[in-house]
Amino acid sequence: MSQEKFIENFLSATDFQNPVEVTMETVLVDLPEWDSLAALGVIVMFDMEYGKTITGEDLHKIGTIGDLYKLAGY
């Protein structure tokens, strides 16, 4: 899966209210609307789109979107 498609899925899963630019270098916790709801969306996305079980702890350890992309197995 391309990085662009991954970012598109990420934005859909997190359902942010305000448009925000996300790149592989974006730091997760720096996203202004990153919250517990967004985290739930990402956990569901990993489960349903990538067949991977991740936990809240995994997300706490994640730095950038690039790290998340690697966690998805790319």
Add this chain to the structure above:
Amino acid sequence: MATSTLKNVRFSGMATCVPKRIVSNLMDCKPQIRSERERLVRNIGIETRRMAPEWQCFSDLAYAATEKLLEQLGWQREEIDALIVVTQSPDYLIPATAIILQDRLGLSHSTVAFDVNLGCSAYPFGINLLGSMIAAGGVKKGLLLVGDRSATLDGPIFSDAGTATALEFCEDAPPMYFDLNSDGSGHKAIILPVGGQREPVGIQHLVPFRENENDQWHRATDLILDGPAVLSFSTQRVPPAVEKLLSYANVEKESVDYFVFHQANRMINETIRKKLGLPVEKVPSTLRDFGNTSGASLPVTMTARINKELESGCKRVLLSGFGIGLSWGTALLDITGAKFPDLIES
């Protein structure tokens, strides 16, 4: 206990009572900005909830449901041998709410009455427990009262309800199948950490605190809910448990009329439904209107969405409860000729 079968137990009826007061997650609750409330509602799938007034306990709702059910069934009070209450919202810490209700409902002194402490997973466990007493032969007619009072204005998830279910001994009854499980290693995922004997309430627990200026104020006595842990648990454990019970009962998915799941939140429920490949029309939902009514959510959904269908002909229903404990249980029932009065508001 893994999977099991109960014979000679008939599902005779169910009644459900919710408070009249409606609380809207779009209109009445935090967060401050409308679009944030809309995002919350869109993702958790809960638009309105029922919230009991200060004077109303879970047992008041369950009492109203029981009165309605007894009237519809035409059961005499002295016929009732057992009254089991499954709740985490007792009237008092002690004594048990079921014993208080034995008197309030006018049941005889020979009624066995006790409480069981289970939350979101309660319903299949309660059916199994009362059903086992009936199958063993001592109890001919029994009542199972399930529900909680857990709605607050601060949290967008929980909603209040009380329910009553009637089971009775019947040699012609179709078998009931169960799969009941527990994992106490996850007990901190949903917990009231203060107020029990490990950590009795002290004055230090009553001081409000918040993590930062954007955070809501909390108290140490508040419920702790680890959303990601509950989501992972539910979506990993429930689908295989459903498949396991169907396989044990030798029943095809297609022959099940309704799959009724605990109403947790939209993300959890939709993930479970999609993993099992179930069509929307076979999976009734009350999340939008009634939120997460804890252990009552299976009866709330059966009453509010499919009670007329359940009253007509024979319906095969799979029930799945999961949550606090952690605990998860599945039941497969064939329901024929049972009473399902319309939802009561009190």
